Amino acid sequence: MAYFEKIKKFGVSGFVPEGWYWLVRSAEIKQGKAYPAKFLNTELVLYRGDDGKIRSFDAHCPHMGAHLCDGFVEGNSIRCPFHYWKYDENGHCTEIPAQKDIGNIPTLNSHKIKEAYGLVWLWTGHKDDQEEVPVIPELVGLPLDYQLGSHFIKGCHPNVVMINAIDVQHFRSVHQLVVDLEMKVTPLSDRCIQFSNITPLPEKNIFLKYIKRFYQKALTYEMTYWWGHTGSVMVGPDFLHFYIIFALRPTTDGRTEGQTILVTKQRKGLMGWLVNPVLLFATKLVGNYFAKGDTIIFSRINFKFQTPIRADKAIIDFVEHYEAQNPTAKY
Ligand code: FES
Numbered sequence: 001m002a003y004f005e006k007i008k009k010f011g012v013s014g015f016v017p018e019g020w021y022w023l024v025r026s027a028e029i030k031q032g033k034a035y036p037a038k039f040l041n042t043e044l045v046l047y048r049g050d051d052g053k054i055r056s057f058d059a060h061c062p063h064m065g066a067h068l069c070d071g072f073v074e075g076n077s078i079r080c081p082f083h084y085w086k087y088d089e090n091g092h093c094t095e096i097p098a099q100k101d102i103g104n105i106p107t108l109n110s111h112k113i114k115e116a117y118g119l120v121w122l123w124t125g126h127k128d129d130q131e132e133v134p135v136i137p138e139l140v141g142l143p144l145d146y147q148l149g150s151h152f153i154k155g156c157h158p159n160v161v162m163i164n165a166i167d168v169q170h171f172r173s174v175h176q177l178v179v180d181l182e183m184k185v186t187p188l189s190d191r192c193i194q195f196s197n198i199t200p201l202p203e204k205n206i207f208l209k210y211i212k213r214f215y216q217k218a219l220t221y222e223m224t225y226w227w228g229h230t231g232s233v234m235v236g237p238d239f240l241h242f243y244i245i246f247a248l249r250p251t252t253d254g255r256t257e258g259q260t261i262l263v264t265k266q267r268k269g270l271m272g273w274l275v276n277p278v279l280l281f282a283t284k285l286v287g288n289y290f291a292k293g294d295t296i297i298f299s300r301i302n303f304k305f306q307t308p309i310r311a312d313k314a315i316i317d318f319v320e321h322y323e324a325q326n327p328t329a330k331y
């Protein structure tokens with residue numbers, strides 16, 4: 001059997017793994033107003049209640065199907081714009097203005113939502129488990145500063161965009177990197193896999209010899225993937241690592257909608273005030289480089305991994321990891 005015939009999920013539009021997916025920017029969801037959102041074919045309503053928390057339900061009212069985004073937020077509840085039925089924060093109907101007894105009204109189907117890094121994320125898994133929104137392994141537990149970078153559309157599946165970060169051959173060809181990277185694979189959980197470069201910088205010239213002083217072991221380059229759709233990159237010399245999260249989600253027409261998030265450690269006082277904006281700006285430049293470098297190729301690629309070679313080892317590991325993912329519950 002040819003290698004690509006074994007691939008059932010990787011790069012396949014009909015398969016979406018369960019996980020957290022970014023939906024919208026947090027700042028777009030103002031308190032006291034309802035908003036429409038969409039994940040694949042599922043239409044949602046989002047609103048921020050009086051307590052500041054965002055809630056999400058299926059968009060259409062179980063009475064006659066009005067879109068709840070046209071309704072009214074009251075406290076932590078939402079009222080349908082059509083006949084003014086009111087639903088509480090758990091989606092239970094608590095008021096029907098034209099009728100005293102409420103009777104047996106279906107509960108709104110709710111969605112698990114979290115806010116992190118300035119984005120609203122949607123959990124698409126079967127179980128309401130405790131899995132975290134993607135983290136940067138090196139920064140776990142530390143207070144962070146972050147900024148949203150670019151929003152982009154790519155003409156291919158999110159997995160194909162994600163490959164880019166571990167496709168060591170194309171670093172040479174497309175990006176003309178002078179180092180051959182070799183990625184060590186570490187599965188961090190069933191849903192999270194990490195690739196870290198283990199090749200030191202070569203000492204080919206004076207410049208590289210100088211730069212090498214800042215990399216104790218290998219050239220720092222690490223990519224951590226969650227559900228094959230969101231990944232965080234760590235690059236930079238030992239004394240200063242840059243962190244970028246690429247949050248991707250599939251579209252119904254097989255493309256990718258992405259958002260980069262620039263992250264750095266919180267620094268105290270004047271240091272933080274002066275240094276962090278500069279660092280985040282520098283991180284943005286690194287992020288743009290990764291996000292835009294391969295645009296033309298992604299716009300025309302007809303992804304079919306037909307001829308894997310040894311140099312594709314990291315990609316093969318990524319494909320295998322992805323093939324073991326569970327599908328989303330709904331959506
Ligand atoms: S459609 Fe929502 S209350 Fe009638």
Ligand SMILES: [Fe+2]
Pocket residue numbers: 164170174175290293294
């Ligand atoms: Fe690239």
